[in-house]
Amino acid sequence: MRLRNFEEFDENRLPSKPHYHNDENPSHSSSGVEMAIDFEDRATKHADGSQLIDVYPNDEEIQIKGAITDPFAIREGSTLSWENMSMTVNASGRKVLDDCSGTVPKRHMTALMGMSGTGKSSILNILSGRQRSTRDVAIQADVFLDDYKLDPTNMMVRRSIAFVAQDDSLLATSTPREAIRFSAKMRLPRTTSSEELHLLTDSMLEELGLISCADSLVGGPLIKGISGGERKRTSVGIELVTMPSIVCLDEPTSGLDAFSALQCCEVLRKVANAGASVLFTIHQPSSEIFESLDHLILMNGGRVMYQGSVKDVSAFFSARGHPVPKNYNPADWLIDVAQCVSMEDLIEAGYFNSEQRVRSYRKSVCCLKDNDSISAGEEVVNLFRRELVNLKRDWTAPFNRVFVMGTLSLFIGMIFFDVGNADKLDPFTLQSQFGAMMIVLITCMMSAVQLTMFVYPEQRPIFLREYSTNHYSAFSYLMAHLTAEAILVAVKVFMVVTPIYFMVSLSGSYLIYILLTFTLSMAITAQATCAACLGGDNVKLVTQLTPLIFQPQLLFAGFFLSPELMPIWIRPIQLVCTMTYATRILVVEEFHDCSSDARENEACSKMLESTRSDPDDVWWNWLVLAGIFVFFRLLAVFLLQRSANKFY
Numbered sequence: 001m002r003l004r005n006f007e008e009f010d011e012n013r014l015p016s017k018p019h020y021h022n023d024e025n026p027s028h029s030s031s032g033v034e035m036a037i038d039f040e041d042r043a044t045k046h047a048d049g050s051q052l053i054d055v056y057p058n059d060e061e062i063q064i065k066g067a068i069t070d071p072f073a074i075r076e077g078s079t080l081s082w083e084n085m086s087m088t089v090n091a092s093g094r095k096v097l098d099d100c101s102g103t104v105p106k107r108h109m110t111a112l113m114g115m116s117g118t119g120k121s122s123i124l125n126i127l128s129g130r131q132r133s134t135r136d137v138a139i140q141a142d143v144f145l146d147d148y149k150l151d152p153t154n155m156m157v158r159r160s161i162a163f164v165a166q167d168d169s170l171l172a173t174s175t176p177r178e179a180i181r182f183s184a185k186m187r188l189p190r191t192t193s194s195e196e197l198h199l200l201t202d203s204m205l206e207e208l209g210l211i212s213c214a215d216s217l218v219g220g221p222l223i224k225g226i227s228g229g230e231r232k233r234t235s236v237g238i239e240l241v242t243m244p245s246i247v248c249l250d251e252p253t254s255g256l257d258a259f260s261a262l263q264c265c266e267v268l269r270k271v272a273n274a275g276a277s278v279l280f281t282i283h284q285p286s287s288e289i290f291e292s293l294d295h296l297i298l299m300n301g302g303r304v305m306y307q308g309s310v311k312d313v314s315a316f317f318s319a320r321g322h323p324v325p326k327n328y329n330p331a332d333w334l335i336d337v338a339q340c341v342s343m344e345d346l347i348e349a350g351y352f353n354s355e356q357r358v359r360s361y362r363k364s365v366c367c368l369k370d371n372d373s374i375s376a377g378e379e380v381v382n383l384f385r386r387e388l389v390n391l392k393r394d395w396t397a398p399f400n401r402v403f404v405m406g407t408l409s410l411f412i413g414m415i416f417f418d419v420g421n422a423d424k425l426d427p428f429t430l431q432s433q434f435g436a437m438m439i440v441l442i443t444c445m446m447s448a449v450q451l452t453m454f455v456y457p458e459q460r461p462i463f464l465r466e467y468s469t470n471h472y473s474a475f476s477y478l479m480a481h482l483t484a485e486a487i488l489v490a491v492k493v494f495m496v497v498t499p500i501y502f503m504v505s506l507s508g509s510y511l512i513y514i515l516l517t518f519t520l521s522m523a524i525t526a527q528a529t530c531a532a533c534l535g536g537d538n539v540k541l542v543t544q545l546t547p548l549i550f551q552p553q554l555l556f557a558g559f560f561l562s563p564e565l566m567p568i569w570i571r572p573i574q575l576v577c578t579m580t581y582a583t584r585i586l587v588v589e590e591f592h593d594c595s596s597d598a599r600e601n602e603a604c605s606k607m608l609e610s611t612r613s614d615p616d617d618v619w620w621n622w623l624v625l626a627g628i629f630v631f632f633r634l635l636a637v638f639l640l641q642r643s644a645n646k647f648y
């Protein structure tokens with residue numbers, strides 16, 4: 001199957017000649033005619049009959065020999081279409097979408113219009129794999145890319161379709177320039193140079209009218225930032241900068257003034273002219289925007305009332321007794337007719353007659369080949385850098401936490417002042433020293449849990465958007481967070497341990513104290529990360545889960561009850577209680593051979609016995625702590641990936 005069907009291509013509509021540096025091939029014209037790709041040649045056949053198609057043109061095909069600096073460079077598009085699309089709300093049996101079909105031709109701007117609640121966003125979500133059958137809704141749809149059937153919920157397919165959601169999920173501490181550049185850096189081929197990224201970003205910012213706010217913070221509920229319209233355009237830029245072949249946008253012009261909306265549509269026009277298929281939902285477009293569209297799908301009551309060229313829509317409505325009045329915005333008129341005329345009358349008048357084509361298609365496409373993007377290591381580095389910038393710009397919360405911890409540990413140090421030097425033959429003194437040690441562990445543990453539990457739910461919308469649009473893997477995301485977390489935990493551990501250690505006059509090695517509290521904190525944050533991943537973006541649920549992580553650590557550490565007295569079936573829980581292992585290491589460090597005096601030594605040995613701390617098991621305890629850290633970190637990657645694939 002050769003996709004050389006460029007007859008309808010109108011060269012005059014190209015905004016400008018695509019920018020190919022060092023283009024040595026004169027036959028590769030701006031029309032893109034030489035770019036036809038033989039998909040059949042590129043299909044890799046699998047044993048189960050499915051095929052893998054590389055929709056990304058390779059260098060040879062698109063003849064880009066030098067820099068990629070134009071976000072509107074010609075690309076090979078594909079026609080996206082769907083048939084038999086239905087969506088039913090299980091509880092009520094209501095059909096949100098009723099056997100719809102539609103086409104988004106390549107090199108066309110297609111608008112999905114209709115009244116509120118007619119299923120426009122549902123169509124976009126189904127096409128981009130963000131909506132699938134759940135307990136609440138049953139979905140059926142046959143989706144095609146050219147003549148190949150595909151499963152839009154497949155992660156690789158989802159990542160090949162650029163999707164701009166209605167809600168902007170942007171990092172509050174980034175600037176539009178950083179957000180767009182980050183997207184380009186993470187998703188464009190790894191060979192893209194820094195200079196090219198810079199030029200591409202600048203060009204995107206300029207096209208979207210974002211130059212004046214390019215270096216202002218995006219902002220959020222707690223940080224003052226750019227306007228809603230600028231945020232919207234930033235979201236659009238983040239997707240378009242990667243030069244996608246299929247673009248779906250949910251209300252990209254909502255919240256924009258007339259000029260910005262037109263500017264946004266002009267950018268989409270350029271993307272379509274470059275070869276992409278562009279589909280977006282829109283409410284009440286101005287007549288100028290409406291006339292700039294190529295293709296229209298008008299929804300009414302979950303059905304397709306009109307589908308076809310925008311040029312033909314007036315004639316279509318006239319022929320059915322609803323001519324567009326003079327000096328009336330046709331877009332408003334279509335909605336008025338859909339809203340004011342009863343469904344029966346519309347059906348009788350001959351609307352809803354979109355032809356259902358019974359197509360023959362090739363074996364289902366299992367997935368699309370991934371782009372040659374950056375390595376996992378580079379992903380981690382880029383994400384980590386962004387984390388650092390985020391920390392630097394939003395430093396008050398971590399600073400406050402560190403400050404509070406420092407003050408608290410000074411306070412604890414004053415209460416337990418010099419207890420370590422007191423008479424060890426006095427059981428109360430020994431108990432107080434043990435208490436001071438436990439307070440160090442508990443304080444570090446608490447602050448580490450606090451640090452982690454709320455970061456993930458807060459950032460989850462951003463993670464989901466970036467993960468589902470192929471910015472990085474769940475592993476890279478967690479690794480970058482882990483690195484940033486390790487730095488913050490190290491600072492906190494230092495702030496907590498140092499005053500208490502010296503003020504209480506503890507006798508174990510200072511380095512062991514630091515290392516142990518750090519390891520304990522990192523192990524507990526691994527468990528907290530799992531809980532946060534389970535809780536998703538539900539901050540309330542995550543808050544409620546916190547005691548579940550924290551309390552068992554204290555209960556099973558043996559302070560209140562000896563493990564031997566617990567019911568046998570509950571004892572295995574202590575195996576994953578980090579506090580147990582840390583306590584044993586610390587007790588050995590502090591009380592083993594605690595004095596040259598035999599009687600004092602005996603008193604200390606009793607402490608070792610009562611806490612089941614054996615000097616021979618110290619390395620084993622360290623190993624278990626490290627094992628818990630690794631196990632729960634890997635579990636978190638699995639949970640995060642699973643929930644991201646499932647829910648977005």
Ligand SMILES: Nc1ncnc2c1ncn2[C@@H]1O[C@H](COP(=O)(O)OP(=O)(O)OP(=O)(O)O)[C@@H](O)[C@H]1O
Nearest residue numbers: 089096114115116117118119120121122123136137
């Ligand atoms: N997961 C779901 N469960 C139950 N009902 C749903 C679900 N998703 C969508 N709906 C219902 O389907 C209908 C269509 O919703 P959709 O968001 O697609 O409409 P829309 O045309 O995009 O509306 P708007 O223009 O206001 O955004 C709504 O009545 C909505 O309540």
